[in-house]
Amino acid sequence: MPGQLKEIRNRIKAFQNSQQITKAMKMVSAAKLRRAQDAILQMRPYAKKLQEVLSNIVSNAESGSGGSNLAVERAAEKILLIVITSDRTLCGAYNSNIVKLAKQTIREKYQAQFAKGNVEIWSIGKKGYEHFLKNNFKVSDAFVTIFTHLTFENVQACAQDAVKKFENKEFDVVEIVYSEFKNAATQIFKVERFLPIPKIPVKTGARKSDFIFEPSREELVAELMPKILNTQLYKAVLDANASEHGARMTAMDKATDNASELLRSLRISYNRARQAAITTELTEIVSGAAALQG
Secondary structure, three states: OHHHHHHHHHHHHHHHHHHHHHHHHHHHHHHHHHHHHHHHHHHHHHHHHHHHHHHHHHHHOOOOOOOHHHOOOOOOOOEEEEEEOOOOOOOOOHHHHHHHHHHHHHHHHOHHHHHOOOEEEEEEOHHHHHHHHHOOOOEEOOOOOHHHHOOHHHHHHHHHHHHHHHHOOOOOEEEEEEEEEEEOOEEEEEEEEEEOOOOOOOOOOOOOOOOOOOOOHHHHHHHHHHHHHHHHHHHHHHHHHHHHHHHHHHHHHHHHHHHHHHHHHHHHHHHHHHHHHHHHHHHHHHHHHHHHHO
16 A cells, blocks of 8 residues: 555656746747747748739739749649648647648649649758658658748748759649648648749639730839748748647647646545555554454
């Protein structure tokens, strides 16, 4: 019985230490989430409007006009997926959901190209890179450390490299796999086309928009297109950063609650074992006294 009490005490102490760690991690993630949330909420309207402007320009551009080479649809033979995960774990199913979505996209859309070895993955975040490398995917670590120094310049280098390789026809399609931040408890996992630039579909019978450009369309597209593509990828990275901290905060909150439940059960077990030990000792004392009197 004393051994059982000692074992329960040790387990209670271990869970208390774990609970302190999860509480601390929750507070750290909450502080980081506030900054990350402010960054993406300020960035998102600007990025979406820029993307809308670019899609409008490309949709109304004639074939072969300036800048439209990034909107040309080619046969999808060589595919690039930019998969954005986190550098650390303890964020619930966040990383596994991103990886599952990337694999599902390959399986449903690019299975033939994958079989030929024509699907390449650029992983932003160490956890995605480690998984794909372990499972023998064609993965690059060129931009895996972006979250270590999350700046627009580092993300811009990734976007410019993807644009350059698309222009050189090293890739025919570039897509981004990431999680869009909704709130601390909800992330929307999605695949977004990066290149070729998606055009806005024109409804049947609808009148096509016509714009007057000043300066010319070619100058405008040449100036805006790189900036808008850089901004689009930067928005996805900021979304993923906020999603990661939200997922980690939620996971640590649930872990803290689970530790409280386990501690409550262990304390009940400890009290029952202690009462049983006291009852046994009293019974032995009373029995010994009765034997001496007899």
